Amino acid sequence: MSLNKTYIKNNLLLLGCLWLGFSSCKKFVEVPAPIDQMTSDIAFDSDAKAASAVRGLYGLLIGSYLGPTPAINAYGIHLQTAMGVSADEMEPSTTSNSYNEFYINAISSTNSINSIGIWGTLYNFLFNSNAVIENLEKSKGVTDASRKQFLAEARFIRAANFFYLLNLYGDVPMPTGTDYRVNANLPRVSADEIYKLIVEDLKYAVNNLGPAYLGTQRLRANKYAACALLARVYLYMEEWANAEVQAGAVIDVAGKTMYDMENDLKKTFLTSSKEVILQLQQPGNVLYTWDAYNFIPSSVITVPTYLLTDKLYQSFEPGDQRKVEWIRTNTITTAGITKPYHYPYKYKINSGTGTTKTESNVFLRLSEVYLIRAEARTMQNKLSGAISDLDAVRQRSGISLISDKNPGATQSQLLTLIAQERFVEFFSEYGHRWMDLKRTGKADEILKDKPNWRPEAKLFPIPLDDVNRNPFLTQNPGYN
Known part of the structure; x- marks a missing residue:
């Protein structure tokens, strides 16, 4: 999924996704109005509504309901499986397996697991995290204590997503806002700069989250x-x-x-x-x-x-x-x-x-x-x-x-x-x-006998659609 498509889509779907949260029995809450009738001001005009949006961020990571069947997201299975077979711990039992390209180190830049399941959904999560952060910072209906709590959680989730993008793809675009016109043309940012933001986000979370868990589970x-x-x-x-x-x-x-x-x-x-x-x-x-x-x-x-x-x-x-x-x-x-x-x-x-x-x-x-x-x-x-x-x-x-x-x-x-x-x-x-x-620094030595191993395989390819749409985004070496 291209970054351009991602942000356009999320402008329409964001609030519906964020309103999805776990209720007392851990089911998603009901959305009180159709998505297209909601505004960000309404979605963040009280502690309860803002809390629902934050709960929705967690729900999106693992999977979401888009009909009668739950959809798998990056943290649901794609990350552990794609990286597991890329390393030396797991292997698919058949060559027709969807993750076989990861196992044989021949990932196509159009591979849907890579482009949609991992890259696309991680950037979706970043957009949603940024939207929560932006709206919490400007909302007048959320108390200061709740604002700090929810901002800390959203920044924690943003940091986690940047961490995986950085370690899978190397230097990547670093969107920190929700303007898709800006985000669609972002260049790669150095690992040092991304790690700086990750550390800032996590330090904020450490300083503003309490030791107790919200809810009965962790x-x-x-x-x-x-x-x-x-x-x-x-x-x-x-x-x-x-x-x-x-x-x-x-x-x-x-x-x-x-x-x-x-x-x-x-x-x-x-x-x-x-x-x-x-x-x-x-x-x-x-x-x-x-x-x-x-x-x-x-x-x-x-x-x-x-x-x-x-x-x-x-x-x-x-x-x-x-x-x-x-x-x-x-x-x-x-x-x-x-x-x-x-x-x-x-x-x-x-x-x-x-x-x-x-x-x-x-x-x-x-x-x-x-x-x-x-x-x-x-x-x-x-x-x-x-x-x-x-x-x-x-x-x-x-x-x-x-x-x-x-x-x-x-x-x-x-x-x-x-x-x-x-x-x-x-x-x-x-x-x-x-x-x-x-x-x-052990990958080349330990994985040298895997099919098609080469030093460039340590990074996954940037999805082709994104490279074609964004003139400032270059492909990782070995995938041109």
Whole structure:
């Protein structure tokens, strides 16, 4: 979807999308008037209406109802699947699979998953976030306390979307307003400038969100969600001390009163999980996550659509409970040949409707924060603290502790151990492995044997329609 089309479309659909929010039973609220009869002044003339708009931002990330069937959005399945098969953790079971171009590193600039499912929807989300920010800043009907809360949430969501665009496409246009005539002709902006905005947005969120969650579940960003995402951003920027501080705010300040590692790994991805910092919930009465719907095969004799690579499967240490609880295997005999097919099983519910949801997509969780701090401390030669953080994840996974078997690990050894821990911890989750390989400079070495691998494959192509429409937007190298 071109940026030009995106902004024109959103001028018509924005308010209807933003009015979609979760009610007390987590269903989308009713829109009291047709979209074309709404004005932004009306949509933001009270705390309640502005709150509905902000809730709608979260709903848009994971999926939205455009009729009787929920539509999948970028955070619903596209990000984790496209980046999962781009890395060395997953592969499609057939070449006809929609994501096969990502697996073979031959993404067409007209690929619809890339252009609409990822690029287009991420820019849609940016437009919606910017619209909420603009309207909150000028609204006279929203109280100051609510304005700060809602602005912080909208800026948190904007930061998350810019983070993924930057790490998928490199330097990208950076719209911060809603004038589609301006946005349609924006040039690329340097990564440093985009990261500066991301940090500003997340700092605002940290300073203006409270520690408590709004609602009974962890579905809207709080102070510690902002700290966790900011810690990740600082890690990617190689600002080790800042990454350590923000991670520490979650681990040490919030402590076990709010978050803790789940020793029973069946509970890690539940809505009741103590490890969850932020989840994205399916709209309406859908009980399943898109991950489970996409990854779990229909029966034990069905080849999974997406397979975990043998490399990942063999990477787990003996006794690792993540291999037991987060992976399932279908063993199938075809033409006399029996073969095991391993697939992700972090989410267990792959069908059904109802009102009581027990699983939602986990966007941020405590184990990532521990591993962020472990890496940040290692880079500052705070090795004993890094080992302690690494062991917090290993201990709950049921494997031997580094403090017992290698307490004198060097900086280089610890970085290798942390990278491996992230590999087996975050597979199939929002592209951690793909982005880790790129940010650490390991992608060319580790992915060199993948089909059609070349250094340029580390970035996805800019959609052709956008390049053709915007004279200031250039294509990524290797896709011309």
